Amino acid sequence: MQALYAQLLVGLINGSFYALLSLGLAIIFGMLNIINFAHGALYMMGAFCAYFLLSVGGLSYWWALVLAPIVVGLFGILLERTMLQRLAGLDHLYGLLLTFGIALILQGVFQNYFGSSGLPYAIPDLLTGGVNLGFMYLPIYRGWVVIFSLAVCVATWFVIERTKFGAYLRAATENPTLVRAFGINVPRMIALTYGLGVGLAALAGVLSAPINQVRPLMGADLIIVVFAVVVIGGMGSIMGSIITGFTLGVIEGLTKYLYPEASNTVVFVLMVLVLLVKPTGLTGRAA
Amino acid sequence: MLERVRGDANSVQLRDHLAVEQLEAWYGDSHVLHGVQFKVRPGEVLTLLGRNGAGKTTILKSVMGIIGKRTGSIQFEGQDISRASSDRIARLGIAFCPEERGIFSSLDVRENLMLPPQVRDGGLSLDKIFDLFPNLKERLTSQGTKLSGGEQQMLAIARILRTGAKFLMLDEPTEGLAPVIILQIGELIKRLKLSGYTILLVEQNFRFASTLADRFCVVEHGRIIDQFEASELPANMEKLHQYLGV
Numbered sequence: 001m002q003a004l005y006a007q008l009l010v011g012l013i014n015g016s017f018y019a020l021l022s023l024g025l026a027i028i029f030g031m032l033n034i035i036n037f038a039h040g041a042l043y044m045m046g047a048f049c050a051y052f053l054l055s056v057g058g059l060s061y062w063w064a065l066v067l068a069p070i071v072v073g074l075f076g077i078l079l080e081r082t083m084l085q086r087l088a089g090l091d092h093l094y095g096l097l098l099t100f101g102i103a104l105i106l107q108g109v110f111q112n113y114f115g116s117s118g119l120p121y122a123i124p125d126l127l128t129g130g131v132n133l134g135f136m137y138l139p140i141y142r143g144w145v146v147i148f149s150l151a152v153c154v155a156t157w158f159v160i161e162r163t164k165f166g167a168y169l170r171a172a173t174e175n176p177t178l179v180r181a182f183g184i185n186v187p188r189m190i191a192l193t194y195g196l197g198v199g200l201a202a203l204a205g206v207l208s209a210p211i212n213q214v215r216p217l218m219g220a221d222l223i224i225v226v227f228a229v230v231v232i233g234g235m236g237s238i239m240g241s242i243i244t245g246f247t248l249g250v251i252e253g254l255t256k257y258l259y260p261e262a263s264n265t266v267v268f269v270l271m272v273l274v275l276l277v278k279p280t281g282l283t284g285r286a287a
Numbered sequence: 288m289l290e291r292v293r294g295d296a297n298s299v300q301l302r303d304h305l306a307v308e309q310l311e312a313w314y315g316d317s318h319v320l321h322g323v324q325f326k327v328r329p330g331e332v333l334t335l336l337g338r339n340g341a342g343k344t345t346i347l348k349s350v351m352g353i354i355g356k357r358t359g360s361i362q363f364e365g366q367d368i369s370r371a372s373s374d375r376i377a378r379l380g381i382a383f384c385p386e387e388r389g390i391f392s393s394l395d396v397r398e399n400l401m402l403p404p405q406v407r408d409g410g411l412s413l414d415k416i417f418d419l420f421p422n423l424k425e426r427l428t429s430q431g432t433k434l435s436g437g438e439q440q441m442l443a444i445a446r447i448l449r450t451g452a453k454f455l456m457l458d459e460p461t462e463g464l465a466p467v468i469i470l471q472i473g474e475l476i477k478r479l480k481l482s483g484y485t486i487l488l489v490e491q492n493f494r495f496a497s498t499l500a501d502r503f504c505v506v507e508h509g510r511i512i513d514q515f516e517a518s519e520l521p522a523n524m525e526k527l528h529q530y531l532g533v
Contacts, residue, residue: 164401170393171402177353178389182403183377183450 004257005136011253012246013142013211016149017043019245020204021226022233023153024197026241027160030173031193034084034095035235039226040219041106042198045072046205047214048110051119061124061210068206069199076198080191103220110216118213145207152203153242156196160238169193228271234281244282302365304329304454304485305350310359310369312349312509319345320509322359327454332476332486334496337506338531343489344386346506347456350487351383352376363454378406382452386459386489388443392432396423399431399442403450410451419475420445437468444475455479456487461495469495493531505530 021039028036049071050064059067079102087094123141130139160166172179172186180186205219212218233244248267256263274282305327312320320342327333335343348354350361352373361369368376377383382403391399400416400423417424420441426434434442440460447455457476461469469492476499480486490496496503497520505513507530515523 167394167398167402171391171398174391174393175389177373178385179402181351181353181373181377181383182447183374183406184404185374 002136004254007253007257008250009136009138009142009146009253010256011250012146013249014252015246015249016146017204017208017222017245018226018229018249019153019242020149020200020207021222022230022241022245023156023238024200025226025230026233026235026238027156027169027200028194028197029235031169031190032080032084032088032095033092034087034099035092036194036197037096037099037223038079038102038106039099039198039201040221040223041103042072042076042219043201043205043208043222044110044214044216044219045075045106046202047121047209047218048114048205049202050206050209051121051214054121061206064206064209065203069202072202072205073195073199077191077195080194084194085187085190103223107216107220114216116215116217118215118218121209121214123210141210145211149204149207150246152200153245156200157238157242225267228267230281232267232271232274232281234283237281237283240281240283302329303327303362304364305487306360306362307346307350308360308362310346310349310357310361312345312354312357314345314355318509320349320357323349323506323509323511325504325511325514327485327487328501329485330480330483331501332480332488332499333502333504334488334490334500335504335506336490336493336496336527336531339491341506342509343506344458345509347383347458347487347489350376350456351381353383377403377450377452380407380452381454381456382406382447382450384443384447384455384457384460386462388439390431390434390439390442392430394431395427396429396431396434396442397427400427400446400449403446405449405451407451407453409453411445411448413449416445416448419448419478437464437471440464440468440472444472448479453483454485454487456489458489459491460488461490461492473498493527 021043025036025039028034046068049068050061053059053064053067054061083098084095087098127141127144130137160169168179168184168189172184172189176186208218229245229248230241232248233240248270251270252263252266255266303326307326308324310320310323311318323342323346325333335346337343345354349357352368352371357369359369360367363376363379363381366379368379391402394402411419422438423442423445426438431442432439444457444460460472464472473495476486476488488496488500500517502516503514503520504511505527513526513530
Protein backbone atom coordinates (compact mmCIF):
# COMPACT_ATOMS: atom_id res chain seq x y z
CA MET A 1 0.00 0.00 0.00
CA GLN A 2 2.85 2.39 0.83
CA ALA A 3 4.01 2.06 -2.76
CA LEU A 4 0.57 2.93 -4.09
CA TYR A 5 0.34 6.11 -2.01
CA ALA A 6 3.86 7.09 -3.01
CA GLN A 7 3.00 6.68 -6.70
CA LEU A 8 -0.23 8.61 -6.24
CA LEU A 9 1.75 11.47 -4.72
CA VAL A 10 4.20 11.42 -7.63
CA GLY A 11 1.17 11.42 -9.90
CA LEU A 12 -0.32 14.44 -8.15
CA ILE A 13 2.97 16.30 -8.43
CA ASN A 14 3.31 15.55 -12.13
CA GLY A 15 -0.35 16.47 -12.41
CA SER A 16 0.43 19.86 -10.86
CA PHE A 17 2.98 20.56 -13.57
CA TYR A 18 0.66 19.27 -16.29
CA ALA A 19 -2.13 21.50 -14.99
CA LEU A 20 -0.02 24.66 -14.72
CA LEU A 21 1.51 24.12 -18.15
CA SER A 22 -1.64 23.10 -19.99
CA LEU A 23 -3.53 25.97 -18.37
CA GLY A 24 -1.01 28.41 -19.83
CA LEU A 25 -1.19 26.70 -23.22
CA ALA A 26 -4.99 26.90 -23.16
CA ILE A 27 -5.01 30.61 -22.34
CA ILE A 28 -2.45 31.34 -25.04
CA PHE A 29 -4.24 29.25 -27.62
CA GLY A 30 -7.58 30.91 -26.85
CA MET A 31 -6.28 34.44 -27.26
CA LEU A 32 -3.44 34.17 -29.80
CA ASN A 33 -4.59 31.08 -31.65
CA ILE A 34 -1.03 29.84 -31.35
CA ILE A 35 0.05 26.42 -30.16
CA ASN A 36 2.96 27.51 -28.01
CA PHE A 37 5.69 24.95 -28.57
CA ALA A 38 8.10 27.22 -26.70
CA HIS A 39 6.20 26.47 -23.50
CA GLY A 40 8.59 23.77 -22.31
CA ALA A 41 11.62 25.96 -22.93
CA LEU A 42 10.02 28.81 -21.00
CA TYR A 43 9.27 26.41 -18.13
CA MET A 44 12.98 25.52 -18.20
CA MET A 45 13.84 29.24 -18.15
CA GLY A 46 11.71 29.63 -15.03
CA ALA A 47 13.80 26.99 -13.28
CA PHE A 48 17.06 28.55 -14.48
CA CYS A 49 15.82 31.94 -13.37
CA ALA A 50 15.35 30.53 -9.85
CA TYR A 51 18.83 29.03 -10.05
CA PHE A 52 20.45 32.33 -11.07
CA LEU A 53 18.50 34.34 -8.52
CA LEU A 54 19.92 32.10 -5.83
CA SER A 55 23.47 31.52 -7.08
CA VAL A 56 24.15 34.99 -8.46
CA GLY A 57 21.75 37.26 -6.61
CA GLY A 58 21.51 35.33 -3.37
CA LEU A 59 17.72 35.58 -3.57
CA SER A 60 15.82 32.71 -2.00
CA TYR A 61 13.23 30.32 -3.44
CA TRP A 62 10.44 32.60 -2.22
CA TRP A 63 11.79 35.49 -4.24
CA ALA A 64 12.10 33.19 -7.23
CA LEU A 65 8.42 32.23 -6.97
CA VAL A 66 7.57 35.90 -7.52
CA LEU A 67 10.40 37.11 -9.73
CA ALA A 68 10.90 34.21 -12.16
CA PRO A 69 7.34 34.36 -13.56
CA ILE A 70 7.70 38.12 -13.96
CA VAL A 71 11.10 37.95 -15.67
CA VAL A 72 10.14 35.09 -17.98
CA GLY A 73 6.70 36.65 -18.53
CA LEU A 74 8.38 39.86 -19.70
CA PHE A 75 10.62 37.81 -21.98
CA GLY A 76 7.44 36.22 -23.35
CA ILE A 77 5.91 39.64 -23.96
CA LEU A 78 9.06 40.58 -25.86
CA LEU A 79 8.72 37.45 -28.01
CA GLU A 80 5.07 38.26 -28.68
CA ARG A 81 5.68 41.92 -29.56
CA THR A 82 8.66 41.24 -31.82
CA MET A 83 7.66 37.96 -33.48
CA LEU A 84 4.42 36.17 -32.60
CA GLN A 85 2.15 39.15 -33.30
CA ARG A 86 3.23 39.08 -36.94
CA LEU A 87 1.58 35.68 -37.30
CA ALA A 88 -1.92 36.92 -36.42
CA GLY A 89 -4.47 35.48 -38.82
CA LEU A 90 -2.09 32.99 -40.41
CA ASP A 91 -2.36 29.22 -40.37
CA HIS A 92 -1.52 27.37 -37.11
CA LEU A 93 1.46 25.84 -38.81
CA TYR A 94 3.40 29.12 -38.77
CA GLY A 95 2.94 29.65 -35.06
CA LEU A 96 3.92 26.07 -34.44
CA LEU A 97 7.09 26.35 -36.50
CA LEU A 98 8.10 29.67 -34.98
CA THR A 99 7.55 28.62 -31.37
CA PHE A 100 9.21 25.26 -31.98
CA GLY A 101 12.20 27.10 -33.43
CA ILE A 102 12.31 29.43 -30.44
CA ALA A 103 12.23 26.38 -28.13
CA LEU A 104 15.14 24.77 -29.96
CA ILE A 105 17.19 27.96 -29.85
CA LEU A 106 16.57 28.53 -26.15
CA GLN A 107 17.35 24.94 -25.26
CA GLY A 108 20.43 24.97 -27.47
CA VAL A 109 21.77 28.15 -25.86
CA PHE A 110 21.28 26.81 -22.33
CA GLN A 111 22.77 23.45 -23.26
CA ASN A 112 25.80 25.19 -24.71
CA TYR A 113 26.53 26.94 -21.42
CA PHE A 114 25.27 24.43 -18.87
CA GLY A 115 25.52 21.03 -20.54
CA SER A 116 22.85 18.39 -20.24
CA SER A 117 23.35 17.36 -16.65
CA GLY A 118 21.27 18.91 -13.95
CA LEU A 119 22.21 21.76 -11.65
CA PRO A 120 21.17 21.23 -8.05
CA TYR A 121 18.61 23.47 -6.39
CA ALA A 122 18.00 22.93 -2.72
CA ILE A 123 14.59 22.67 -1.12
CA PRO A 124 14.00 25.86 0.90
CA ASP A 125 14.59 25.41 4.62
CA LEU A 126 11.01 26.05 5.54
CA LEU A 127 9.81 23.15 3.39
CA THR A 128 12.40 20.49 4.14
CA GLY A 129 11.62 17.30 6.00
CA GLY A 130 8.37 15.42 5.99
CA VAL A 131 5.48 14.24 8.05
CA ASN A 132 4.30 10.75 8.74
CA LEU A 133 0.63 10.59 7.91
CA GLY A 134 0.25 7.12 9.36
CA PHE A 135 -0.45 5.49 6.02
CA MET A 136 2.48 7.16 4.28
CA TYR A 137 5.42 9.51 4.65
CA LEU A 138 4.77 12.87 3.01
CA PRO A 139 7.77 15.05 2.10
CA ILE A 140 6.60 18.57 2.94
CA TYR A 141 7.97 20.12 -0.25
CA ARG A 142 5.95 17.74 -2.39
CA GLY A 143 2.77 18.48 -0.49
CA TRP A 144 3.48 22.18 -0.93
CA VAL A 145 3.87 21.82 -4.70
CA VAL A 146 0.48 20.14 -5.04
CA ILE A 147 -1.38 22.60 -2.83
CA PHE A 148 0.31 25.71 -4.22
CA SER A 149 -0.25 24.62 -7.84
CA LEU A 150 -3.88 23.92 -7.13
CA ALA A 151 -4.25 27.37 -5.55
CA VAL A 152 -2.59 29.06 -8.55
CA CYS A 153 -4.84 27.14 -10.96
CA VAL A 154 -7.98 28.11 -9.05
CA ALA A 155 -6.82 31.74 -8.85
CA THR A 156 -6.17 31.79 -12.60
CA TRP A 157 -9.58 30.28 -13.24
CA PHE A 158 -11.13 32.94 -11.02
CA VAL A 159 -9.37 35.77 -12.83
CA ILE A 160 -10.51 34.51 -16.21
CA GLU A 161 -14.07 33.53 -15.36
CA ARG A 162 -15.05 36.04 -12.71
CA THR A 163 -13.24 39.35 -13.19
CA LYS A 164 -13.48 42.28 -15.55
CA PHE A 165 -10.07 41.51 -17.04
CA GLY A 166 -11.24 37.95 -17.59
CA ALA A 167 -14.39 39.21 -19.32
CA TYR A 168 -12.24 41.26 -21.69
CA LEU A 169 -10.09 38.22 -22.29
CA ARG A 170 -13.01 35.89 -23.00
CA ALA A 171 -14.67 38.48 -25.23
CA ALA A 172 -11.45 39.17 -27.13
CA THR A 173 -10.98 35.43 -27.60
CA GLU A 174 -14.38 35.35 -29.32
CA ASN A 175 -14.30 38.57 -31.32
CA PRO A 176 -11.14 40.66 -30.98
CA THR A 177 -12.20 43.15 -33.65
CA LEU A 178 -15.37 44.14 -31.83
CA VAL A 179 -13.69 44.31 -28.43
CA ARG A 180 -11.14 46.65 -29.91
CA ALA A 181 -13.92 48.73 -31.45
CA PHE A 182 -15.27 49.23 -27.93
CA GLY A 183 -12.08 51.07 -27.05
CA ILE A 184 -9.98 48.29 -25.54
CA ASN A 185 -6.35 48.01 -26.57
CA VAL A 186 -6.53 44.41 -27.74
CA PRO A 187 -2.94 44.07 -29.02
CA ARG A 188 -1.69 45.04 -25.56
CA MET A 189 -4.07 42.53 -23.99
CA ILE A 190 -2.79 39.78 -26.28
CA ALA A 191 0.79 40.51 -25.22
CA LEU A 192 -0.24 40.47 -21.55
CA THR A 193 -2.07 37.19 -22.04
CA TYR A 194 0.98 35.59 -23.58
CA GLY A 195 3.02 36.93 -20.68
CA LEU A 196 0.50 35.45 -18.23
CA GLY A 197 0.57 32.00 -19.85
CA VAL A 198 4.35 32.05 -20.03
CA GLY A 199 4.54 33.25 -16.42
CA LEU A 200 2.56 30.18 -15.34
CA ALA A 201 5.07 27.97 -17.14
CA ALA A 202 7.95 29.74 -15.39
CA LEU A 203 6.20 29.30 -12.05
CA ALA A 204 5.95 25.56 -12.71
CA GLY A 205 9.66 25.63 -13.53
CA VAL A 206 10.50 27.19 -10.16
CA LEU A 207 8.33 24.64 -8.33
CA SER A 208 10.04 21.85 -10.22
CA ALA A 209 13.63 22.99 -9.58
CA PRO A 210 14.09 21.39 -6.13
CA ILE A 211 12.44 18.14 -7.27
CA ASN A 212 13.81 17.52 -10.74
CA GLN A 213 16.98 19.65 -10.74
CA VAL A 214 17.58 22.40 -13.28
CA ARG A 215 18.34 21.07 -16.76
CA PRO A 216 18.23 22.68 -20.22
CA LEU A 217 16.07 19.84 -21.57
CA MET A 218 13.74 19.54 -18.57
CA GLY A 219 10.95 21.20 -20.52
CA ALA A 220 11.48 19.27 -23.73
CA ASP A 221 10.79 15.99 -21.91
CA LEU A 222 7.74 17.29 -20.12
CA ILE A 223 6.08 19.26 -22.90
CA ILE A 224 5.32 16.22 -25.05
CA VAL A 225 3.14 14.78 -22.28
CA VAL A 226 1.60 18.19 -21.63
CA PHE A 227 0.50 18.44 -25.25
CA ALA A 228 -1.19 15.06 -24.91
CA VAL A 229 -2.91 16.40 -21.77
CA VAL A 230 -4.10 19.46 -23.67
CA VAL A 231 -5.42 17.35 -26.52
CA ILE A 232 -7.30 15.12 -24.08
CA GLY A 233 -8.74 18.04 -22.12
CA GLY A 234 -9.69 20.08 -25.15
CA MET A 235 -7.79 23.12 -26.34
CA GLY A 236 -9.03 26.39 -24.96
CA SER A 237 -10.97 25.23 -21.90
CA ILE A 238 -9.61 26.64 -18.64
CA MET A 239 -11.27 24.35 -16.11
CA GLY A 240 -10.82 21.43 -18.50
CA SER A 241 -7.04 21.92 -18.57
CA ILE A 242 -6.80 22.05 -14.78
CA ILE A 243 -8.91 18.97 -14.12
CA THR A 244 -7.38 16.97 -16.96
CA GLY A 245 -3.86 17.90 -15.82
CA PHE A 246 -4.32 16.64 -12.29
CA THR A 247 -6.37 13.61 -13.32
CA LEU A 248 -3.85 12.41 -15.87
CA GLY A 249 -1.03 12.83 -13.39
CA VAL A 250 -2.90 10.57 -10.98
CA ILE A 251 -3.72 8.04 -13.70
CA GLU A 252 -0.06 7.95 -14.63
CA GLY A 253 0.86 7.38 -10.98
CA LEU A 254 -1.69 4.59 -10.66
CA THR A 255 -0.30 2.95 -13.78
CA LYS A 256 3.19 3.07 -12.32
CA TYR A 257 1.88 1.06 -9.39
CA LEU A 258 -0.32 -1.35 -11.31
CA TYR A 259 1.67 -1.91 -14.49
CA PRO A 260 4.89 0.14 -14.50
CA GLU A 261 5.78 -0.81 -18.09
CA ALA A 262 2.82 1.22 -19.38
CA SER A 263 3.36 4.32 -17.25
CA ASN A 264 5.15 6.23 -20.00
CA THR A 265 2.56 5.44 -22.63
CA VAL A 266 -0.75 5.51 -20.74
CA VAL A 267 -1.32 9.22 -21.41
CA PHE A 268 -0.84 8.72 -25.15
CA VAL A 269 -3.11 5.69 -25.21
CA LEU A 270 -5.78 7.80 -23.50
CA MET A 271 -5.17 10.55 -26.02
CA VAL A 272 -5.80 8.18 -28.90
CA LEU A 273 -8.96 6.87 -27.27
CA VAL A 274 -10.31 10.36 -26.58
CA LEU A 275 -9.51 11.51 -30.11
CA LEU A 276 -11.36 8.51 -31.54
CA VAL A 277 -14.48 9.18 -29.48
CA LYS A 278 -14.45 12.96 -29.14
CA PRO A 279 -12.04 14.74 -31.49
CA THR A 280 -12.50 18.13 -29.75
CA GLY A 281 -11.23 16.75 -26.44
CA LEU A 282 -13.22 16.05 -23.29
CA THR A 283 -14.21 19.63 -22.53
CA GLY A 284 -13.44 21.28 -25.86
CA ARG A 285 -16.00 23.00 -28.02
CA ALA A 286 -16.12 22.40 -31.73
CA ALA A 287 -14.09 25.05 -33.51
CA MET B 288 -10.99 80.13 -36.56
CA LEU B 289 -13.19 77.39 -35.18
CA GLU B 290 -10.71 74.75 -36.25
CA ARG B 291 -8.27 76.15 -33.78
CA VAL B 292 -10.46 75.75 -30.71
CA ARG B 293 -10.33 72.01 -30.66
CA GLY B 294 -12.30 70.48 -27.82
CA ASP B 295 -14.54 73.52 -27.33
CA ALA B 296 -18.09 72.23 -27.08
CA ASN B 297 -19.46 75.14 -29.10
CA SER B 298 -17.19 74.53 -31.99
CA VAL B 299 -18.42 70.96 -32.08
CA GLN B 300 -21.99 72.18 -32.08
CA LEU B 301 -21.41 74.37 -35.08
CA ARG B 302 -19.47 71.88 -37.13
CA ASP B 303 -20.42 68.59 -38.62
CA HIS B 304 -20.30 65.78 -36.11
CA LEU B 305 -18.76 63.57 -38.76
CA ALA B 306 -17.42 64.54 -42.17
CA VAL B 307 -16.30 61.88 -44.62
CA GLU B 308 -14.50 62.85 -47.81
CA GLN B 309 -13.01 60.83 -50.65
CA LEU B 310 -13.24 57.65 -48.60
CA GLU B 311 -11.88 54.57 -50.37
CA ALA B 312 -11.76 51.15 -48.73
CA TRP B 313 -10.61 47.66 -49.56
CA TYR B 314 -11.34 44.14 -48.36
CA GLY B 315 -8.10 42.42 -49.23
CA ASP B 316 -7.65 43.07 -52.95
CA SER B 317 -11.20 44.07 -53.68
CA HIS B 318 -11.82 47.78 -53.79
CA VAL B 319 -15.26 48.34 -52.23
CA LEU B 320 -15.64 52.06 -51.50
CA HIS B 321 -14.90 54.56 -54.25
CA GLY B 322 -14.76 58.11 -52.94
CA VAL B 323 -17.59 58.18 -50.43
CA GLN B 324 -18.53 61.66 -49.31
CA PHE B 325 -21.13 62.69 -46.70
CA LYS B 326 -21.59 64.63 -43.50
CA VAL B 327 -23.53 63.97 -40.33
CA ARG B 328 -24.78 66.99 -38.41
CA PRO B 329 -24.89 67.01 -34.63
CA GLY B 330 -28.12 65.58 -33.23
CA GLU B 331 -29.53 64.22 -36.46
CA VAL B 332 -30.43 60.73 -37.60
CA LEU B 333 -28.82 60.05 -40.96
CA THR B 334 -29.79 56.83 -42.72
CA LEU B 335 -27.69 55.09 -45.33
CA LEU B 336 -29.97 53.33 -47.79
CA GLY B 337 -28.97 50.95 -50.53
CA ARG B 338 -29.18 47.43 -51.83
CA ASN B 339 -27.35 44.47 -50.37
CA GLY B 340 -23.65 44.75 -51.01
CA ALA B 341 -23.80 48.44 -51.91
CA GLY B 342 -21.21 49.26 -49.25
CA LYS B 343 -23.30 50.60 -46.34
CA THR B 344 -21.79 48.37 -43.68
CA THR B 345 -18.34 48.97 -45.13
CA ILE B 346 -18.84 52.70 -44.63
CA LEU B 347 -19.58 52.17 -40.93
CA LYS B 348 -16.63 49.81 -40.57
CA SER B 349 -14.35 52.30 -42.27
CA VAL B 350 -15.41 55.06 -39.90
CA MET B 351 -14.81 52.67 -36.99
CA GLY B 352 -11.40 51.69 -38.34
CA ILE B 353 -12.10 47.98 -38.60
CA ILE B 354 -11.47 47.44 -42.27
CA GLY B 355 -8.27 46.26 -43.89
CA LYS B 356 -7.31 49.41 -45.70
CA ARG B 357 -8.90 52.83 -46.06
CA THR B 358 -7.85 56.17 -47.46
CA GLY B 359 -9.43 59.62 -47.61
CA SER B 360 -10.48 61.93 -44.86
CA ILE B 361 -12.74 61.13 -41.92
CA GLN B 362 -13.22 64.05 -39.53
CA PHE B 363 -14.90 63.36 -36.21
CA GLU B 364 -15.61 66.46 -34.13
CA GLY B 365 -12.93 68.17 -36.16
CA GLN B 366 -10.24 65.52 -35.65
CA ASP B 367 -8.97 63.36 -38.47
CA ILE B 368 -9.51 59.71 -37.55
CA SER B 369 -8.77 58.17 -40.94
CA ARG B 370 -5.51 56.69 -39.67
CA ALA B 371 -6.53 56.01 -36.08
CA SER B 372 -6.92 52.50 -34.64
CA SER B 373 -10.42 51.39 -33.71
CA ASP B 374 -9.78 51.44 -29.96
CA ARG B 375 -8.71 55.06 -30.22
CA ILE B 376 -11.73 55.94 -32.37
CA ALA B 377 -14.02 54.36 -29.79
CA ARG B 378 -12.35 56.38 -27.05
CA LEU B 379 -13.01 59.59 -28.99
CA GLY B 380 -16.73 58.89 -28.65
CA ILE B 381 -18.00 56.78 -31.54
CA ALA B 382 -19.98 53.70 -30.60
CA PHE B 383 -20.72 50.92 -33.06
CA CYS B 384 -23.51 48.34 -32.94
CA PRO B 385 -22.69 45.72 -35.58
CA GLU B 386 -25.19 44.00 -37.82
CA GLU B 387 -24.55 40.59 -36.27
CA ARG B 388 -25.02 42.27 -32.86
CA GLY B 389 -21.81 40.83 -31.48
CA ILE B 390 -23.17 39.42 -28.23
CA PHE B 391 -20.46 37.30 -26.58
CA SER B 392 -21.47 33.73 -25.80
CA SER B 393 -18.78 33.24 -23.16
CA LEU B 394 -20.09 36.25 -21.22
CA ASP B 395 -23.34 36.51 -19.29
CA VAL B 396 -25.74 39.38 -19.93
CA ARG B 397 -24.29 41.56 -17.17
CA GLU B 398 -20.74 41.03 -18.44
CA ASN B 399 -21.85 41.81 -21.99
CA LEU B 400 -23.53 44.97 -20.75
CA MET B 401 -20.53 46.10 -18.71
CA LEU B 402 -17.91 45.18 -21.32
CA PRO B 403 -17.43 48.42 -23.28
CA PRO B 404 -15.45 50.86 -21.15
CA GLN B 405 -16.86 54.32 -20.47
CA VAL B 406 -15.26 56.74 -22.88
CA ARG B 407 -16.99 59.92 -21.74
CA ASP B 408 -19.11 61.26 -18.92
CA GLY B 409 -22.83 61.21 -19.35
CA GLY B 410 -23.35 57.58 -20.26
CA LEU B 411 -26.61 56.02 -19.09
CA SER B 412 -26.57 54.55 -15.61
CA LEU B 413 -27.58 50.93 -15.12
CA ASP B 414 -30.88 52.07 -13.56
CA LYS B 415 -31.65 54.16 -16.61
CA ILE B 416 -30.77 51.25 -18.87
CA PHE B 417 -33.05 48.90 -16.98
CA ASP B 418 -35.84 51.48 -17.28
CA LEU B 419 -35.38 51.40 -21.04
CA PHE B 420 -34.82 47.64 -21.26
CA PRO B 421 -36.66 45.93 -18.41
CA ASN B 422 -36.12 42.49 -19.97
CA LEU B 423 -32.38 42.72 -19.55
CA LYS B 424 -32.64 43.22 -15.81
CA GLU B 425 -34.41 39.90 -15.39
CA ARG B 426 -31.83 38.02 -17.41
CA LEU B 427 -28.56 39.40 -16.10
CA THR B 428 -27.06 36.02 -15.30
CA SER B 429 -28.13 34.31 -18.53
CA GLN B 430 -25.56 33.50 -21.16
CA GLY B 431 -25.53 36.40 -23.63
CA THR B 432 -26.44 34.35 -26.65
CA LYS B 433 -29.34 32.60 -24.86
CA LEU B 434 -31.40 35.78 -25.23
CA SER B 435 -33.96 36.11 -28.00
CA GLY B 436 -32.93 38.01 -31.12
CA GLY B 437 -34.82 41.10 -29.95
CA GLU B 438 -33.27 40.98 -26.49
CA GLN B 439 -29.82 40.55 -28.00
CA GLN B 440 -30.40 43.64 -30.13
CA MET B 441 -31.54 45.57 -27.05
CA LEU B 442 -28.42 44.40 -25.20
CA ALA B 443 -26.20 45.39 -28.12
CA ILE B 444 -27.66 48.91 -28.06
CA ALA B 445 -27.82 49.15 -24.25
CA ARG B 446 -24.15 48.40 -23.79
CA ILE B 447 -23.04 51.23 -26.07
CA LEU B 448 -25.36 53.69 -24.33
CA ARG B 449 -23.44 53.05 -21.10
CA THR B 450 -20.20 54.32 -22.65
CA GLY B 451 -21.13 57.97 -22.88
CA ALA B 452 -20.47 58.07 -26.62
CA LYS B 453 -22.84 60.52 -28.26
CA PHE B 454 -22.28 59.37 -31.83
CA LEU B 455 -23.91 56.01 -32.49
CA MET B 456 -23.58 53.87 -35.59
CA LEU B 457 -26.31 51.25 -35.79
CA ASP B 458 -26.06 48.61 -38.50
CA GLU B 459 -29.47 47.19 -39.39
CA PRO B 460 -30.88 47.14 -35.88
CA THR B 461 -34.21 45.71 -37.04
CA GLU B 462 -32.91 42.84 -39.13
CA GLY B 463 -34.73 39.59 -38.48
CA LEU B 464 -36.86 40.96 -35.66
CA ALA B 465 -40.60 40.76 -35.01
CA PRO B 466 -42.70 43.85 -35.87
CA VAL B 467 -43.45 44.62 -32.21
CA ILE B 468 -39.73 44.67 -31.40
CA ILE B 469 -39.05 46.84 -34.42
CA LEU B 470 -41.57 49.35 -33.07
CA GLN B 471 -39.76 49.38 -29.71
CA ILE B 472 -36.42 49.99 -31.36
CA GLY B 473 -37.97 52.81 -33.39
CA GLU B 474 -39.28 54.42 -30.20
CA LEU B 475 -35.87 54.03 -28.60
CA ILE B 476 -34.08 55.71 -31.48
CA LYS B 477 -36.55 58.62 -31.34
CA ARG B 478 -35.88 59.05 -27.62
CA LEU B 479 -32.12 58.91 -28.19
CA LYS B 480 -32.40 61.59 -30.82
CA LEU B 481 -34.43 63.78 -28.49
CA SER B 482 -31.73 63.43 -25.87
CA GLY B 483 -29.17 64.78 -28.31
CA TYR B 484 -27.48 61.69 -29.70
CA THR B 485 -26.25 61.77 -33.28
CA ILE B 486 -27.14 58.55 -35.07
CA LEU B 487 -25.78 57.09 -38.29
CA LEU B 488 -28.14 54.30 -39.23
CA VAL B 489 -27.84 51.60 -41.88
CA GLU B 490 -31.21 50.14 -42.70
CA GLN B 491 -32.72 47.87 -45.33
CA ASN B 492 -36.16 48.37 -43.84
CA PHE B 493 -37.04 51.58 -45.64
CA ARG B 494 -40.45 51.92 -44.02
CA PHE B 495 -38.76 51.81 -40.60
CA ALA B 496 -36.05 54.26 -41.59
CA SER B 497 -38.48 56.73 -43.12
CA THR B 498 -40.20 57.27 -39.76
CA LEU B 499 -36.92 58.15 -38.01
CA ALA B 500 -34.41 59.74 -40.30
CA ASP B 501 -33.78 63.45 -40.77
CA ARG B 502 -31.80 62.77 -43.91
CA PHE B 503 -31.05 59.94 -46.29
CA CYS B 504 -27.96 59.02 -48.28
CA VAL B 505 -28.28 56.46 -51.03
CA VAL B 506 -25.31 54.13 -51.44
CA GLU B 507 -24.64 52.24 -54.65
CA HIS B 508 -21.50 50.46 -55.82
CA GLY B 509 -19.45 51.98 -53.04
CA ARG B 510 -20.49 55.57 -53.67
CA ILE B 511 -23.09 57.99 -52.29
CA ILE B 512 -25.19 58.58 -55.38
CA ASP B 513 -27.92 60.77 -53.92
CA GLN B 514 -28.99 62.45 -50.71
CA PHE B 515 -32.03 64.35 -49.52
CA GLU B 516 -33.84 65.61 -46.42
CA ALA B 517 -36.77 63.77 -44.87
CA SER B 518 -39.06 66.60 -46.04
CA GLU B 519 -38.06 65.91 -49.64
CA LEU B 520 -38.95 62.26 -49.33
CA PRO B 521 -42.35 62.34 -51.08
CA ALA B 522 -40.85 64.08 -54.10
CA ASN B 523 -38.07 61.52 -54.30
CA MET B 524 -40.07 58.34 -53.84
CA GLU B 525 -39.92 57.34 -57.48
CA LYS B 526 -36.16 57.73 -57.68
CA LEU B 527 -35.82 55.78 -54.42
CA HIS B 528 -37.85 52.91 -55.80
CA GLN B 529 -35.43 52.73 -58.68
CA TYR B 530 -32.36 52.87 -56.45
CA LEU B 531 -33.56 50.26 -54.02
CA GLY B 532 -35.55 48.12 -56.40
CA VAL B 533 -38.55 48.03 -54.04
